[in-house]
Amino acid sequence: MTGRGGERASAGGPATAGGPASAGAAAGPEPAAGVEAPGSEDRVVSPLADADDRLIEGALRPKRLADFVGQGRVRDQLSLVLEGALRRGRAPDHVLLSGPPGLGKTTMAMIIAAELGAPLRITSGPAIERAGDLASVLSTLSEGEVIFIDEIHRVARPAEEMLYLAMEDFRVDVIIGKGPGATAIPLDIAPFTLVGATTRAGLLPAPLRDRFGFTAYLDFYDPAELEVIVRRSAGLLGVALRDDGADEIAGRSRGTPRIANRLLRRVRDFAEVRADGIVNRQVARAALELYEVDDNGLDRLDRAVLSALVRRFGGGPVGLSTLAVAVGEEAETVEVVAEPFLVREGLVIRTPRGRVATPAAWEYLGLVAPDQGGQGQPAGTLFG
Numbered sequence: 001m002t003g004r005g006g007e008r009a010s011a012g013g014p015a016t017a018g019g020p021a022s023a024g025a026a027a028g029p030e031p032a033a034g035v036e037a038p039g040s041e042d043r044v045v046s047p048l049a050d051a052d053d054r055l056i057e058g059a060l061r062p063k064r065l066a067d068f069v070g071q072g073r074v075r076d077q078l079s080l081v082l083e084g085a086l087r088r089g090r091a092p093d094h095v096l097l098s099g100p101p102g103l104g105k106t107t108m109a110m111i112i113a114a115e116l117g118a119p120l121r122i123t124s125g126p127a128i129e130r131a132g133d134l135a136s137v138l139s140t141l142s143e144g145e146v147i148f149i150d151e152i153h154r155v156a157r158p159a160e161e162m163l164y165l166a167m168e169d170f171r172v173d174v175i176i177g178k179g180p181g182a183t184a185i186p187l188d189i190a191p192f193t194l195v196g197a198t199t200r201a202g203l204l205p206a207p208l209r210d211r212f213g214f215t216a217y218l219d220f221y222d223p224a225e226l227e228v229i230v231r232r233s234a235g236l237l238g239v240a241l242r243d244d245g246a247d248e249i250a251g252r253s254r255g256t257p258r259i260a261n262r263l264l265r266r267v268r269d270f271a272e273v274r275a276d277g278i279v280n281r282q283v284a285r286a287a288l289e290l291y292e293v294d295d296n297g298l299d300r301l302d303r304a305v306l307s308a309l310v311r312r313f314g315g316g317p318v319g320l321s322t323l324a325v326a327v328g329e330e331a332e333t334v335e336v337v338a339e340p341f342l343v344r345e346g347l348v349i350r351t352p353r354g355r356v357a358t359p360a361a362w363e364y365l366g367l368v369a370p371d372q373g374g375q376g377q378p379a380g381t382l383f384g
């Protein structure tokens with residue numbers, strides 16, 4: 001769980017989205033993400049989806065591979081995998097998508113089903129607590145169906161073993177009875193394609209990882225790509241967005257489409273209430289200052305992590321859990337939500353001994369790193 005409110009499994013069982021008849025528009029109920037944004041202490045740049053995001057994301061998700069902005073290499077590779085499978089008339093390899101939240105894993109899963117013209121079943125790791133939960137989904141799949149398991153690293157252990165067999169042999173062993181008298185009844189299931197998504201690929205057991213024929217890592221987006229995404233969303237939402245406004249929002253979106261879309265909505269509110277409804281650079285800046293999103297997209301949690309690392313731990317190295325306690329967060333939140341972007345921005349490095357602040361992090365806080373001659377003094381006042 002990466003939210004602040006403790007464990008919150010996604011509600012209920014799998015949801016079905018789309019169907020053969022709705023191929024190409026695998027929209028439908030938005031997945032109930034197991035990783036949720038914290039409610040009360042909402043962060044405008046959290047990459048996790050809140051209820052508001054889920055309502056609107058259905059309308060903003062690109063529906064086909066050609067509309068998916070960025071991630072060019074993954075898109076090219078995937079298009080080959082899908083095209084090949086379509087030509088052979090067989091289900092493609094299972095696909096594993098990994099990367100930080102909000103970068104398009106769910107969107108990609110929906111696109112895969114749409115491109116294949118196949119129905120899509122959506123569930124998530126936390127919803128699969130027992131092998132029986134998984135058996136009931138797998139045994140009702142139709143041929144060629146795509147099943148999306150979000151947060152696949154959180155599937156319960158016994159279900160995980162069932163998944164190995166299902167992925168490899170399209171078979172499940174249903175256990176009847178308990179104790180020494182229990183018997184396993186093998187059940188053939190229809191060939192399907194599993195799309196797994198994870199924010200923590202390192203937690204996937206090797207036997208599971210190895211059963212995916214195609215693995216893609218989604219990386220943070222460039223500002224230019226985010227600008228395209230923001231413009232597209234503005235068009236769909238009917239927001240009057242100027243070029244400089246799009247540029248400003250893209251630059252502060254932490255490389256994450258979900259954040260870009262959310263900032264667009266916050267800035268639109270601001271533009272409608274405090275300005276003339278048009279989103280330009282000036283309006284975007286004023287709105288984002290109000291929401292404490294800085295020029296680089298860093299928000300309170302990011303700054304708290306940097307500040308603790310530098311001011312309390314002298315720049316590190318410090319272990320993840322110690323750092324998380326210092327900022328009053330769960331270790332997983334720091335690791336999944338804040339850290340990847342801080343690492344990508346060159347502010348933090350991960351070493352075997354713990355997290356270390358780079359000189360850029362000191363500079364960001366207006367300090368000089370000790371090995372550069374200072375002792376964490378405010379910049380410019382070293383000896384003053």
Ligand code: ADP
Pocket residue numbers: 056057058060061062067068069070100101102103104105106107108197229257258261
């Ligand atoms: P994840 O599953 O990785 O957390 P999602 O697929 O739910 O992320 O994406 C979050 C939102 O960001 C979606 O509503 C979608 O509109 C938008 N989005 C993600 N990737 C892209 C993209 N490449 N192009 C356009 N919009 C995107």
